[in-house]
Amino acid sequence: MGTYLGASGARAPTEQETPSDQETQRPMDHNRIPPTVRQTYGAGDLSKAASFAGGFINFGDWHGIDLTAPTPDDRVHSQEQLYRRVLRTFPEPREQLRLAEVGSGRGLGAALALREFRFAAVTGVDIHPDQVERARAVNAKALATYPDRLAYAIGAADELPFSDASLDGVYSVEAAQHFRELTGFAHEAARVLRPGGRLAVTTFFAAGGPEVAERLSILLASFADGLDVPHTLGGFTTDLGKADFTDVHTESVGSDVWPGLDRYLVDVVPPGHWTRNFLPAWRDGLLDYHVVTAVRS
Secondary structure (H helix, E strand, C coil), X not given: CCCCXXXXXXXXXXXXXXXXXXXXXXXXXXXXXXHHHHHHHCCCCHHHCCCCCCCCCCCCCCCCCCCCCCCHHHHHHHHHHHHHHHHCCCCCCHHHCEEEEECCCCCHHHXXXXXXXXXXXXXXXXXXXXXXXXXXXXXXXXXXXXXXXXXXXXXXXXXXXXXXXCEEEEEEECCHHHCCCCHHHHHHHHHHEEEEEEEEEEEEEECCCCCHHHHHHHHXXXXXXXXXXXXXXXXXXXHHHHCCEEEEEEEECHHHHHHXXXXXXXXXXXXXXXXXXXXXXXXXXXXXXXXXXXXXX
């Protein structure tokens, strides 16, 4: 679960520059970060919560993991698997692709993308200065190893720090549920991608219907306090079409997310904790987890 992104600016790397050269950035306007998001990813540092492990902040892809008695190592593995599921959607040869992760949090996913998939360059972008600072500290060794290929920068879902058509791919792992709206994100992703570039997003989306948002806010504190926004899958795919994306594909992966997450939570959160309500919300059809891919026309 990455950080909500709202506004920023920075110049993009040219063919002669490295991602780490993007340091001439305007200060982030914290007034555009909702208070709950600012606290959760600032002083709260969600990565330290019992429901997460290893510094990643996502619910995980539990496919193939033994759920008899899942361990913290299994939890980390599930979160790495979710990244791999998204990153595998980018075509070969991946060594030629320059990517950005939107809502990169502590940056472990961007480092994994570079290490395991050998992309030409990966820049993790996050609105929260604390998260960018953590990412640079946690991944100091990777940054030293790949100084011209890995970087972390302050940026925003609707104002990314890259020039037009400068990227081959944009991806986001469990961050879009924090974005106040997805229309700006769709158009901004289209702006920074070259024709034929790919967008890959995974997160949970709410079902349609006027009563769904209210029911989610009753079941789940993250919707009640505004940390998460009940975006619909149909609304996002419509936004992508209007932003000149084609080949929009959606895949429901809730069966690989919610049961495994809930089994892990049995041993790490108190009975009745609100996070346990994600499973019944999914079973009741109020939300589902999806992987969404699209190609810039």
